[in-house]
Amino acid sequence: MQLEQLKDLVVSTLNDLKARDITVMDVRGKTAITDYMIVASGTSDRHVKAIAETVAYRAKEAGEAPLGSEGVADGEWALVDLNGVVVHVMLPKVRDFYSLERLWSAPALVPPRAAVANGNA
Numbered sequence: 001m002q003l004e005q006l007k008d009l010v011v012s013t014l015n016d017l018k019a020r021d022i023t024v025m026d027v028r029g030k031t032a033i034t035d036y037m038i039v040a041s042g043t044s045d046r047h048v049k050a051i052a053e054t055v056a057y058r059a060k061e062a063g064e065a066p067l068g069s070e071g072v073a074d075g076e077w078a079l080v081d082l083n084g085v086v087v088h089v090m091l092p093k094v095r096d097f098y099s100l101e102r103l104w105s106a107p108a109l110v111p112p113r114a115a116v117a118n119g120n121a
Contacts (some may be wrong), residue, residue, distance in 0.1 A: 003084045013058050014040045017051045041092050045075025051089045052078035054100040
């Protein structure tokens with residue numbers, strides 16, 4: 001499955017499950033961990049769990065088994081790692097506290113290696 005198709009599958013699943021405030025962030029060039037981070041809110045711990053489990057299930061059905069997941073049992077913040085797409089599903093209070101959208105939109109604090117190597121940093 002292509003990266004864009006996987007991203008669209010995740011967003012479609014989040015919409016199907018009535019996740020709130022879905023944000024897709026293109027983090028290529030900001031981190032080597034993933035290409036896209038998708039953040040969404042659930043209305044309760046059960047909702048967060050259900051969303052994360054369904055995202056993982058549908059990705060696996062489509063041939064993209066998750067590399068792992070975290071926090072699903074607790075339900076306040078669940079992470080599903082699909083390699084090129086990392087999905088964060090959180091309760092609104094947790095999402096407000098960690099503010100991932102703001103974190104990943106901030107300019108890099110460490111200059112790129114090419115700038116350092118060229119003496120431009």
